[in-house]
C-alpha cells in the first residue's frame with residue numbers, strides 16, 4: 001500500500017513489540033499513520049521498534065498493558081486517545097499459545113488462551129468502539145488464524161479462541177456498520193515468528209507439505225493485508241475473514 005495514505009491517522013496495535021504485530025506497526029507507519037504500540041513486558045524490544053517507526057517521520061509511543069485485563073485495556077485506549085485526540089485504526093494482534101491435546105489440557109491453559117486471544121480483542125473493541133462511533137469512522141482488524149476455521153489437533157484452546165474472533169468480528173461488523181466502521185479479520189497460516197519458532201522440524205515439515213505455495217509466510221505478508229484493510233481502499237469490505245496462508249486452506 002502507498003506511502004502517506006494514512007497520514008494523520010492514529011493506529012493502535014496490540015502486542016506489537018515483535019513478530020506480526022511489529023511488522024503491522026511498521027507497515028502502518030510507512031503508510032503515514034501515527035502509532036501506539038502496546039506491549040506486555042518487553043520494554044527494550046518495544047523501544048527498538050518505536051525508533052524504527054519514527055524513522056518514517058510519524059509519531060510513535062509505546063504503552064504497556066495486558067489486553068486480557070478489562071481495566072488495563074481501557075487505560076490503553078484512553079491514553080491513546082489522550083495522546084493523539086483520535087483513534088482511527090485498531091489492530092487486535094496480541095496472542096499466545098498453550099498447546100496440548102484436549103484430553104490432557106489443563107483448565108488454566110484453556111482459560112488463559114481464551115482470556116488473551118478472545119477476551120483481549122473484545123476488551124479493546126469494547127473501549128475503542130464508543131470513540132469510533134463518535135468519530136463516525138474507524139477500522140478494526142482482528143488477527144485470527146486459519147486454525148479458527150479448520151481446527152487443529154493440539155490447539156483446542158487456541159482454535160476456539162480464533163474461531164471466537166471470527167464470530168466477534170462478524171457481530172461487531174453488523175453492529176458498527178451504520179457508523180461507518182469496518183471490522184474485518186485476517187487469518188494467517190504458518191508465519192515465521194517466535195510463536196512458530198518453537199515448533200519441531202517434524203511439525204514444520206508437515207505444515208509445509210500442506211502449503212500449496214510451498215513456503216512459510218512472513219510478518220510483512222500479514223502487514224500488507226492489514227494495511228489494505230486499514231486504508232480507504234477497503235471501505236466497502238466489512239465482516240470478512242481474509243486468509244493469508246499460501247493456500248493452506250482453500
Ligand code: NAD
Pocket residue numbers: 014015016017018019020021038039040041065066067068092093094095096116120143144145146187188189190191192193194195196
Ligand atoms: P508472537 O508471540 O511473536 O507475538 C505475540 C505478541 O503478543 C508478543 O509481543 C506478546 O508479548 C504479545 N502479547 C501476548 N499476550 C499479551 C497480552 N496479554 N497483552 C498484550 N500483549 C500480549 O506471535 P506472532 O506469531 O507474531 O502472533 C501475532 C498474532 O498472530 C497472534 O494473535 C497469533 O495468534 C496470530 N497468528 C500467528 C500465526 C503464526 O504462524 N505466527 C498464525 C496464525 C495467527
